[in-house]
Amino acid sequence: MSNKKQIRVGLIGTGLMGRIHTNGYKRLADFFPEYEYVPVLQACCSRREANAKAFAERWGYASYETDWRRIIERDDIDAVDICTPNDTHAEIAIAAAKAGKMILCEKPLARTVAEAEGMLKAVEEAGVKNTVWYNYRRIPAVTLAKNIVASGKLGKIFHYRANFLQDWTINPDLPQGGDALWRLDVDAAGSGVTGDLLAHCVDTAMWINGGIKDVSAVTETFVKERVHQGTGQKQAVGIDDACIFHCHFDNGSLGLFEATRYARGHKALYTLEINGEHASIRWDLHDMNRLEYFDHSDEGKVRGWRSIHITDGDHPYMNRWWIPGTSIGYEHSFIHQVADFFYSLQSGEPCHPTFRDAFETQKVCEAVLDSARDRAWKDTGVEWVEKV
Amino acid sequence: MSNKKQIRVGLIGTGLMGRIHTNGYKRLADFFPEYEYVPVLQACCSRREANAKAFAERWGYASYETDWRRIIERDDIDAVDICTPNDTHAEIAIAAAKAGKMILCEKPLARTVAEAEGMLKAVEEAGVKNTVWYNYRRIPAVTLAKNIVASGKLGKIFHYRANFLQDWTINPDLPQGGDALWRLDVDAAGSGVTGDLLAHCVDTAMWINGGIKDVSAVTETFVKERVHQGTGQKQAVGIDDACIFHCHFDNGSLGLFEATRYARGHKALYTLEINGEHASIRWDLHDMNRLEYFDHSDEGKVRGWRSIHITDGDHPYMNRWWIPGTSIGYEHSFIHQVADFFYSLQSGEPCHPTFRDAFETQKVCEAVLDSARDRAWKDTGVEWVEKV
């Protein structure tokens, strides 16, 4: 391990994503031992010192900061990992790019296309390595779905369908804003389920099925006012509680997407289904180690949806883990993303989704919100370049 | 049985629906033995004499006709059952109403709102008993879903979601038109999946969740030309192969509907899901004897979706059948509709869905097609009167 090249990471934001990214860094060398680069937990950052200190101690960061600008200024940081609320992504990322740091940014890239465009310009001008944490691509079943489609097994695609259903904000007494609930505060989050949940679905969708051309959407805010934890006042809720849109993909298939936080009984039910001429694929996050696959070329009498337990050595990433039949979890998608990022350092290839890919996803999200506001179809302007 | 009142049925159309309706009539007295009215298979009708004769012999009709007008003229027919393609519904139904016959009409009621309006006017002016074969309401699990929602267990409804996925027209060599494939011929069918499949979903939805206010839709025709069996020529396909729409219900919930005949792997996958404040419900036709139910009031640690096998004596209609754990099938939904129609004769209540209910469904279907054509939201003008 001594002759590995070290990448010193500065992590900004110590919430759920801060923890799970850190777990990813810490497990890389154990499970991808031959990779040439290795992360070093150099510094973490939280506005509150007690927080920053405790996080550093618990997870083993060598130091901590309370101002993210310090992370960027420090010469002993090679890569900046942005895990803060959405309203801070642009400023931090642009500063980090100017300072020549590699950037791993939480999704969605930004609140708006305009913000995202500035970030994209910054990293491309600076020529720094960049990636966005759309982690679901790296769940082995999802990666396999991508590979199956890319192999041509489905033939022409007719339908792509995804939804992301949750139920955690039904209680109208839940406040908005603050550390834990900034996702309900439109200023911090930019949008509700569109940026938080649909952005994931859109990233996966375009990765597998190519660009989304135009969209027609509806959004709804079921709870109109919530107490804001910052002001202590009841304030209008600015986010979308639910969003549905249909769309055309560049390849002529129809898309259908829905996300909500008001689907009682679903905790984090991200599902996707793809229907092609010859075959179809289904997946859902609650049973993330399974992929369902229907192949019309199977003999008629015994043709049916296959439930594939994605735990074999020849399934994506699974040669890194245990034995057939034994599951991995949610956190592994982040470990895989860490691994792919570090591998990209030695291969010289981009680590998708890059800021450019995420910028295209941002266009879709913004077109969706515009469409819902104007009750009209919107062109997205997406130019999808990543290989489908 | 001798003192039962006989209703002499004239059945027009001897395809799949003709057979399954007939099966319904034939089983009524066995399984609903205390009902006062009973059907008599008086006459069936098909344009081709060989067909009509064979059908009468096989199923036990006392006579047959080759011109539907004869069915209506005959004094020994009390009720007319319309199982012919959609383009004939209006003419037959209006004539039957004028002749004072009871009418049981296959769905969709008509090809257009204008046609449906004439039919509605005819039955209401004539004061004849009428119903439309939206049979899925009478699958016990679906009826139970309705009852659960009506009981208030779900509280405020946030989402209603339904789709109807098939895969039988993917082959571009399949012709359109003719006896078997009139559903692909826009002149005969009026529309594609919207009238054939979404109409079912919309009927169930408004029955359970009330009126649909406005819609925004997209349709697609994947195979642009097919040989027409009538002309032998390749002709443009006029139907919608796929249709997606979102909508607002009168009660403020969001609706999402999709139907397609291009979803490889799904034969007749009609699914619905309803998310309320306190509970949620799911159902699908492929596993029609199950209802899934999530109740948030269950103790937290052991809370989950319940898979209810709808085969107990206290489940809707199931006291008519066998023992707990033993399934019934698709045809039973038609037997139940026959039963409810005949019961309505003794109760004097309407047998929903009536032509009026189906007229409202027609409005939604037409608004959907208009919305897709104009790429714009459309108000439906629905005035839902049936008790939700």
Add this chain to the structure above:
Amino acid sequence: MSNKKQIRVGLIGTGLMGRIHTNGYKRLADFFPEYEYVPVLQACCSRREANAKAFAERWGYASYETDWRRIIERDDIDAVDICTPNDTHAEIAIAAAKAGKMILCEKPLARTVAEAEGMLKAVEEAGVKNTVWYNYRRIPAVTLAKNIVASGKLGKIFHYRANFLQDWTINPDLPQGGDALWRLDVDAAGSGVTGDLLAHCVDTAMWINGGIKDVSAVTETFVKERVHQGTGQKQAVGIDDACIFHCHFDNGSLGLFEATRYARGHKALYTLEINGEHASIRWDLHDMNRLEYFDHSDEGKVRGWRSIHITDGDHPYMNRWWIPGTSIGYEHSFIHQVADFFYSLQSGEPCHPTFRDAFETQKVCEAVLDSARDRAWKDTGVEWVEKV
């Protein structure tokens, strides 16, 4: 229909099986219209006249009797259908055979091997057509399972596993004996779950996988005493509430069987699974229209259990019913058995399971009960002759 050959049926016993057999007879001509023979509902029989009369009126029997001997004496009866409790099967069947009647006997054939042997001898000496209502063979998914195994797709069989789980006798206040609860009375039933439930599993198993050579069993009676409805007294319970056995098949595979009426949550969960060298099969009665199939020859990465919806025209019996995706129910297994019996009249072949086949099943059941009593392995003496 007029030129069909009529078989005049005398049905003895008017409980659940009486009803569902009758339904089978009544639907034969509609769904198997080309068959040469057709049943006529000539007479039904119940000890209580009110019962017999009501049953005849409801279901359309031309006459009724209160003494089963009359059914056998009557010249206008061709076939006797025995739906009475197990303790009457032998006497009725032997008398019917002597009278030269065809016999359709409910399962299990008898209470004991000795009784069954007498019945077998009687029908073989008389040379009368005979069959036993092990109806589960005729569920299309089960028939397909048989066909798949017979085709050799599974290769060498290693394991056969079946269970039949119910929960309806958990309540200790449930009495035993009488019309409804004779299954709990050892004198009437002969045994508990062994004859009632395991007999079904064993019939299917030997049909698919060949003879069972030896068995090792355990039984349990959880509720030791119940009020007897005949005497009004609390009496010892003589039946087995639960039974488990493992066994060797003639082909070297291991068998595992379990039945109970104390498995809370299962109404009538008959499941079977067969593991072969190359492929495996699973099925359960609660989802009777599905068959699960795993084929190791599928490409590794996309290999998984297939859930096959057994509703296509090329699935067994399904060309008689509706359209792909639409289910049939429990009662259809009886209609299929009626059909196969009537077809056997024109083909001249036996209608399996015959009394001989059911006699072999009886041997297994008796060996199971003996094994449990003696806590020792027992040879069954089975000589399975039906083609596997």
Add this chain to the structure above:
Amino acid sequence: MSNKKQIRVGLIGTGLMGRIHTNGYKRLADFFPEYEYVPVLQACCSRREANAKAFAERWGYASYETDWRRIIERDDIDAVDICTPNDTHAEIAIAAAKAGKMILCEKPLARTVAEAEGMLKAVEEAGVKNTVWYNYRRIPAVTLAKNIVASGKLGKIFHYRANFLQDWTINPDLPQGGDALWRLDVDAAGSGVTGDLLAHCVDTAMWINGGIKDVSAVTETFVKERVHQGTGQKQAVGIDDACIFHCHFDNGSLGLFEATRYARGHKALYTLEINGEHASIRWDLHDMNRLEYFDHSDEGKVRGWRSIHITDGDHPYMNRWWIPGTSIGYEHSFIHQVADFFYSLQSGEPCHPTFRDAFETQKVCEAVLDSARDRAWKDTGVEWVEKV
């Protein structure tokens, strides 16, 4: 972290279990940060130096050995983790106990009751902390199952059922013996599926449902000879390829257990089901984050099996991980066992299953093998002392 008490671990055996235990040690402090004790990876051991060295480098062990005796002799080792084949457990454990080391031993405890008895005596005489890696207890869904039963929700238990189905040894060309395939070599393993798979099922069963009193078993060896990797010769296979047994628990319930490596289509399908008077529970390893629960006290019409996604903060261990709806994996059961072991150091309580608990499991396994050999029921002699 500096003021934590360090336990220096010496790990013997560097195969799959060596890796996954090590992963457990390495993650303890991150996810159970308030625990007082913390492991230190002091030394690992493999007979082959290259192996030992590579393992130490990859996983971060401070040193390595090639003779396990050195691990035991070293003063800087506090706890010995035994991950070697079964034939070495007794010698190593007894030596370790004599040297006053804590012991964490892989399951099964030993090949025979006699071996296990010596080990138990050694640890009890030495008074050293001891535990056995029956990790499945620590899967949150399984722990919850235990808690539900312990709470009395099920009432009287009637049935306990478990099986462990695999398919990896069907190929007759697979050799036996050697590093990777010692599980097929009876000398190294002691038995086949009984010790490897059923031991897990028995441990969980007695933990949840109490002692097993007597057993009746059958075993089978489908492939009779395999090349031995040590000798290069074809040798008789001495292990059981499959094993089935039924049994009585001390509480009067019936048990049914099956394990095999010849169930095509199942990779590691450990399933369990418990049927009680009032409720039932089901679980399977392939969908390890779900627990199925049926509660008869639910309102009849909406009563069904609940599928509980065991990912909430109030589910066992889950407050250590991510957010509702996001899964954990197989490896987490080992992390939990590490955590519970280290917590037991501060609580002073035993860490179950102890050698004593595992000794009782050994008795059941040996009785099972004896029963199969003698074709007779065997008393187990189990005295289960752990709280049920």
